[in-house]
């Protein structure tokens with residue numbers, strides 16, 4: 306069985322990917338420092354999988370610890386590198402915290418496994434496109450000046466990986482540019498666990514619907530879009546998780562060498578108001594919301610062209626916005642009934 310190191314494997318996207326890896330016949334080895342996740346996610350994964358996946362609590366910024374890891378778990382065929390800090394606003398307030406964690410962890414990992422013929426998947430973001438000139442945005446669209454230190458870590462990390470490949474390193478690398486991951490596993494045993502007040506739309510909606518927050522503010526209805534609210538490409542986290550399996554399979558092909566990048570979205574834009582309506586319609590739960598001012602730094606509209614990922618990775622998102630909302634709501638109710 307092919308062993309895959311999953312850094313950040315107890316986090317939102319990582320935990321769902323662990324499930325899909327096992328279903329596809331891989332053996333995941335989870336690395337996490339629990340800086341933005343809960344150890345009980347390991348128990349939840351154990352319930353879903355029927356066995357306890359291997360887990361090591363390691364801070365990837367600790368160079369010596371990562372070297373030890375590479376010695377003790379030397380027989381991996383791939384690494385999926387989720388571990389990073391991801392809050393845009395916090396990165397503006399604490400840029401060094403973001404540059405330190407997101408770069409040290411990446412570089413320590415690449416150095417520790419350097420020389421081995423590994424398949425490496427990097428979690429990038431559509432944030433690298435800023436506001437694209439053409440929609441849907443394709444992978445060859447220009448990377449725009451980063452809007453935040455967080456976005457900058459994704460842009461620079463992609464460059465680091467390309468420079469490393471250009472230098473002749475033995476790795477194969479795929480960067481996946483995620484659009485907006487939402488939703489939760491159908492078991493409602495794993496999902497997104499925002500720490501503090503959620504910054505993202507869907508957890509803010511579910512926390513408001515359950516009564517933890519008073520009201521959702523729709524940030525702006527005067528954008529140049531059909532209903533005036535911003536448009537994003539929301540993707541179900543289980544579809545996103547499956548894209549990682551597809552990326553590994555693609556890299557396992559002899560013919561693939563070097564570096565490649567893919568958009569991972571649905572190819573469809575949905576407005577904030579459409580998300581609000583979809584939530585209320587699918588769950589039957591109404592919540593308080595109102596229109597407020599625009600949020601600083603928001604891109605007006607972005608959705609991805611997924612032709613390349615469909616044709617080359619042979620992967621396509623299958624789950625719709627209603628399923629995303631329904632599963633996010635089941636997860637919110639599950640953790641309200643039984644806090645982790």
Ligand SMILES: NC(=O)c1ccc[n+]([C@@H]2O[C@H](COP(=O)([O-])OP(=O)(O)OC[C@H]3O[C@@H](n4cnc5c(N)ncnc54)[C@H](O)[C@@H]3O)[C@@H](O)[C@H]2O)c1
Nearest residue numbers: 313316317318337338339340341342364365388389428430
């Ligand atoms: N969720 C999104 O909207 C989104 C969008 C685009 C890209 N991404 C990227 O995808 C990846 C995963 O995102 P997520 O939403 O699952 O985030 P998450 O915070 O839920 O998961 C990240 C995990 O990494 C761990 N971690 C962080 N720093 C670490 C370190 N130094 N050593 C070991 N573990 C560490 C955290 O404890 C957490 O469990 C991140 O790289 C993120 O930037 C996320």
Ligand SMILES: O=c1ccn([C@@H]2O[C@H](COP(=O)(O)OP(=O)(O)O[C@H]3O[C@H](CO)[C@H](O)[C@H](O)[C@H]3O)[C@@H](O)[C@H]2O)c(=O)[nH]1
Nearest residue numbers: 391430431432504505506507509522523524535577600603
């Ligand atoms: O309370 C809220 C929260 C969000 N929004 C709106 O909902 C949309 C989605 O906002 P999110 O914060 O959920 O997502 P973003 O698209 O702003 O950001 C996400 O996608 C980015 C890439 O575009 C980065 O990857 C970032 O890490 C990730 O959180 C935006 O139009 C935002 O203005 C609201 O109206 N009210």
